[in-house]
Amino acid sequence: MRQSNMFVSMVVIPLILSQSARGKDCVCELQNSDPAFPENKLKEVEFTASQCIANITSEKMTEIDRLVLGLQHRIWQLLDNVSMLEKEDNGNLYAAVSLRIIELELLEIQDLLDKLNRTTNNYQQLSVQTAAELKDMEETMVELEKFDHTQVMVKQRENQRIKRDLERCKDVLNSTAPAPTLSPGRCGLGRLVNVSRPRTYSLTAYGTSYNFGAWGRDANPAPGDENKYWLVVLSSSNVHGNFIRQYSSMSTIILGIGPTDTYISNSNPTTNTIQGPNMVMYGNALYYNYYDTNSVCQFNMTTSSVSTVALPKDAGYNNKFPFAHLGATYIYTDLDFATDESGVYVIYASKSNFGNVVISKVATSNPPVLNQTWSTSLHKRTVTNTFMVCGVLYATRYLNKETEEIFYSYDTKTNEERYDLRIHIKKMQTNIRYMNYNPRDHLLYVYSDAYIVTYEAMFQEVN
Incomplete structure (x- = not known):
């Protein structure tokens, strides 16, 4: 909403002054040659951006990592169990029980694989959808920027770039300082x-x-x-x-x-x-x-x-x-x-x-x-x-x-x-x-x- 107000305030409005018939009073006739600012489009962009932020989080993106790690751990656990059962083989006495245990573990592994596949497919669909939404938002913002007659947004981006460059300069200057040398055994960690x-x-x-x-x-x-x-x-x-x-x-x-x-x-x-x-x-x-x-x-x-x-x-x-x-x-x-x-x-x-x-x-x-x-x-x-x-x-x-x-x-x-x-x-x-x-x-x-x-x-x- 702050952006929409800014765009409206930057519209150039020519004023035509005329003298009233009653005397010295002046009347301003407003003639706005520009179309009205499409505030609804800006609201749509803001809503879409908030939805993207809600859908794509660092916690969600690490879900695949956790599933892969869990799957690897279960597979190796299954191999260890199979190896143990082979060593402890006692004829047919425990065969049925052992096979049932292995069957249950395989089902759990299959469940993990299914969940991993579903998660991967969901992320692929989310990636395609997000890319399309980002493109639409970019095109809309380019269209809205045409209302910025005094190029406030252009100058604002330039200021942001200069600020980033200054921050990088500060990082470089700070990084040149030698790393602190701490007395051995005395780091405050206990x-x-x-x-x-x-x-x-x-x-x-x-x-x-x-x-x-x-x-x-x-x-x-x-x-x-x-x-x-x-x-x-x-x-x-x-x-x-x-x-x-x-x-x-x-x-x-x-x-x-x-x-x-x-x-x-x-x-x-x-x-x-x-x-x-x-x-x-x-x-x-x-x-x-x-x-x-x-x-x-x-x-x-x-x-x-x-x-x-x-x-x-x-x-x-x-x-x-x-x-x-x-x-x-x-x-x-x-x-x-x-x-x-x-x-x-x-x-x-x-x-x-x-x-x-x-x-x-x-x-x-x-x-x-x-x-x-x-x-x-x-x-x-x-x-x-x-x-x-x-x-x-x-x-x-x-x-x-x-x-x-x-x-x-x-x-x-x-x-x-x-x-x-x-x-x-x-x-x-x-x-x-x-x-x-x-x-x-x-x-x-x-x-x-x-x-x-x-x-x-x-x-x-x-x-």
Whole structure:
């Protein structure tokens, strides 16, 4: 309604002045040569726009994601149940009951598929209908703008464009300031006390063939890249990778649509390629174990430039000190990388520290530089993964197929070590190949046997 009043007030009305027969009184004869403003058309546009906003919401658009995740979970649950029944086969005693259970689960899966198909069809129809309505609204607004004789709307759009440009300039200026450096162990989050059940669980677009990889979000993104997610799968012998795949949102990485690939090298493996699944993204650069060396590698995503810094000569690499448990060794995991509120770390083991874990802070300059280093009493081969929160190192170990345990912490501020945390993580697959904490959303990003999973880290204030 505000727009319609504005249009009416801008109409040019010529006035003809004539003198009355009674004397000096003047009479204004209004002659409006323009047609009346079609206010009903503007009301129709406003109503259609409000209907579009009501029909298309972010909650509705994520419904497909939830259905796909639920469907994947039920299928894998069915496979586990079938495998269990095969192992527990006792002749014909339980055959009828077992088949009935499987039949019921298949019916539930079919229901999910039907709902997914209905939802997809509804969204397709909604998309076609909305596109037609938007076109009609655009044509109507172009017609209504003809009543704007003084070009108020044109100037208003120009002002809006200038305001957007100013806001972008402000963002660029703010982004040039260095990220705040927080004292390790003192972020105001308190003590890590628990980890949520999986918040995201999805098979990547590569399928189940690639069990080793990594994914997550940039812990210190460039302006405009705040919502991006990155994914790296080790496509050569589950050891090496030579490109990074990026997605524009969580929905697109789950659905595997619209990726952008950035290549580190043309072949794999060779110089510069990634070795091992442990890597992080920070400041638009990927940090990883440089191929066939004990070096930290920094790959700039914008310039595709590579720079390195070597670890101490006795630092393990090429399966000297990998993550492991009694049942398996996670190959080429000698170097682990982590991000927290203050930057990037590399976690490794060395001969001089008797194969125990060493933590080094990595200055994210170009080239990178190793800063302060801490030595722990934690033997690296007893660990399956590590991550950092507020300058505190946390380590996990394998308990069984269903559970991983955060059992250890080392505070780089106080040098205090603890082996009694007992924080359990419910696994969706047997092995967690990669784990990293992102300080932006307080989530743990996990790559578990070809699946990408997230967990929320939960903290308790310390008085």
